[in-house]
Structure formats: C-alpha cells, structure tokens
Amino acid sequence: MNEPMGELSIAxxxxxxxxxxxxxxxxxxxxxxxxxxxxxxxxxxxxxxLAEHASLENGDATTTRKRLVTVVLEGLENLHHHPPPALxxxxxxxxxxxxxGYRFAMGNAMPCVTATAIEHRIGLLNEMDGAELKEQYxxxxxxxxxxxHGGAGLGLFTMARRSDRPMV
Numbered sequence: 375m376n377e378p379m380g381e382l383s384i385a386x387x388x389x390x391x392x393x394x395x396x397x398x399x400x401x402x403x404x405x406x407x408x409x410x411x412x413x414x415x416x417x418x419x420x421x422x423x424l425a426e427h428a429s430l431e432n433g434d435a436t437t438t439r440k441r442l443v444t445v446v447l448e449g450l451e452n453l454h455h456h457p458p459p460a461l462x463x464x465x466x467x468x469x470x471x472x473x474x475g476y477r478f479a480m481g482n483a484m485p486c487v488t489a490t491a492i493e494h495r496i497g498l499l500n501e502m503d504g505a506e507l508k509e510q511y512x513x514x515x516x517x518x519x520x521x522x523h524g525g526a527g528l529g530l531f532t533m534a535r536r537s538d539r540p541m542v
Contacts, residue, residue: 385483386410390466393479397470406469406476412462413453422447425469425476432471441536442476448529448536449480457482475538495527496541499534507535 390410398405406428407421425446429439446469453465464483469476484492502510511531534541 386464386466389481390468393466393468397468397477397479398472400472402473404471406471407467409465409467411465413450413465413467415454418447418450418454421450421467421469428469428471429476444536445533446478448532449478452529453480453482457484478537492530495530496534499530500540502534504535507531511535 387410390408394405394408397403407424409417409421413421422443426439426443429442434442450467453467457465461483465480466482467478467480469478499507511528514527514531530541
C-alpha cells in the first residue's frame, strides 16, 4: 500500500476493508496479502511471489500451487493492464488462506457499463462446465480482435477454469 492517499486510493482502501470483512471472517483465516492502490509490474510480481511462497509454506500440492498462482496472476494482470489511466490507483487485491481453501478478491473502479458487462460475463462463465469453458477459451484465443494484452476476457476465462466457482 505504497500509493499516495488520494481520493481514488481512499476508495480502494474502503473496498479492501469490505473484502477483508467478507473473506477473512472466520477465526484462523490468514491474510496473505492486502493491497490498495495501483498495480504496477513490481507490485504484481511481489504479490504473486507472496501467494506462491504461502502455498509452498502450506505444503500444497503442485497443482494447487499452480492454480493459485495462475488465478492471482491473471487477476492482478487485469488490474495492471486494463484500468483507464484516471482510475489506476483504485485497485485493491486481497488473498486469504482459509480452512476451506484460498480466497482471492480483486477489483478496481470502472464505468457502470463496464462493471455490468463484466458481471454478466462472470455469470455466463459460472454457468459453464469445464468442457464448455475450455472450448470457449480456445475460441477466444483464436480471435484476432484482442488487444496486445489479450483483453480481460481471457483472464476471466483462465480464472474460471483454474478456480472453484462460482466467481463473484
């Protein structure tokens, strides 16, 4: 949380606090990282390393560790690559180690129309089974209309494929 506290960073802190209350609500839940503010490349790398280190410390199976790192990386890359410049400091990310598994929350401010579109897309992803997710992911990969960063759609598909659902 190295960002100067501007109006946008204060909003990110509020969202982080709300996520903390929901995701780390049980005794024994352990916050592995909590970040509010912009997500630049060094921050992204540091947070992914913290997730991987925690998984190694917990003695997680390699598949669990890879899934965790993939989901955290994809989420953080979306926060790094896709916010409009004026909203870069509104990001928040929280990773919790809980009795029932890892919980990851992330987000940033965005126009309502964008939030509605993402919420709709997540709803569709939650309805798909593994085979449907894979098929749609491959179709999206073959689409030449993506941006140089791939587009947030690829990251959402990857997170849906690698995490327990439903995503919220």
